[in-house]
Amino acid sequence: MNSDLAGPDFRLKRVLVPDDLEAVLRQVGTERYHIRHPFHRLMVEGALTRGQMQAWALNRYCYQAVIPRKDAIILSRIEDRTLRIAWRERILDHDGDGTSPGGIERWMRLATGLGLDAEAVASQRLALPATRFSVNAYLTLVEKRTLLEAIASSLTEMFSPEVIGERVSAILQRYPYVNEDTLGYFTPRLTQAPRDVDVALAYVREHARTLEAQQLVVDALITKCEILWTMLDALHFSYVEPALAPPGAFAPGADA
Ligand SMILES: O=C(O)c1cc(C(=O)O)c2c(n1)C(=O)C(=O)c1cc(C(=O)O)[nH]c1-2
Numbered sequence: 001m002n003s004d005l006a007g008p009d010f011r012l013k014r015v016l017v018p019d020d021l022e023a024v025l026r027q028v029g030t031e032r033y034h035i036r037h038p039f040h041r042l043m044v045e046g047a048l049t050r051g052q053m054q055a056w057a058l059n060r061y062c063y064q065a066v067i068p069r070k071d072a073i074i075l076s077r078i079e080d081r082t083l084r085i086a087w088r089e090r091i092l093d094h095d096g097d098g099t100s101p102g103g104i105e106r107w108m109r110l111a112t113g114l115g116l117d118a119e120a121v122a123s124q125r126l127a128l129p130a131t132r133f134s135v136n137a138y139l140t141l142v143e144k145r146t147l148l149e150a151i152a153s154s155l156t157e158m159f160s161p162e163v164i165g166e167r168v169s170a171i172l173q174r175y176p177y178v179n180e181d182t183l184g185y186f187t188p189r190l191t192q193a194p195r196d197v198d199v200a201l202a203y204v205r206e207h208a209r210t211l212e213a214q215q216l217v218v219d220a221l222i223t224k225c226e227i228l229w230t231m232l233d234a235l236h237f238s239y240v241e242p243a244l245a246p247p248g249a250f251a252p253g254a255d256a
Helices: 018-032 038-045 050-077 081-095 103-113 118-123 129-144 147-158 160-174 186-207 211-239
Strands: none
Touching (some): 018 147, 038 050, 050 103, 050 118, 103 118, 103 186, 129 211, 147 186, 160 186
């Protein structure tokens, strides 16, 4: 990114044309996306135990479960019918339509494929408190901030195909107890995410025209990166180092 667009803290220096705004947003991902988190790095190096992988799947279920709810909040705030039609696809992607499964069910297949009990995962009662606080922060963001910020916060999906590609190939290579079927959640995401990004990015490029609006967009994306980052922080603290999971949280069994 050209340094005359924004400072190292992502404070914008002037009003940007849409291509320059997009360049700043992509730089946020380069610097702040969870692909750089130590927990993710350990996962792709093949260094996590089965119990740590289970902890990841169990906690990430909370994020999956909240995604269609946050998209329903966004949907309720959109006045433009064409945009609503496009946005509602996201809810179908995650909830399914009652006949074909959605992302939540596919994530459950991942969790049970790793040896977790479906009821325990769905209840979310063994999730880390910090995971719950993080996913609730996402709901609060889309509810309380402007629609522009709510839409911009979804733009971490610009970076998800890379993190998913890296994760899936590393897991298949380095975790022999996980097979392709278990990771089936990720396959549709590789086409759904770019489709979602096209819609959200077009909206942001069109509607963030003032310096103030553009800064709000950049800050919303930073906040979303922080939400994803803190979820992995919590996993790292609780299950890797110093491995101090709070009382009541998931504890890997002796076989994991
Ligand atoms: O695997 C990942 O690392 C990852 C990241 C993200 C993201 O960047 O927010 C999403 C997903 N996956 C994902 O599967 C997904 O459905 C999704 C929806 C959203 C969103 O903010 O609307 N992000 C993500």
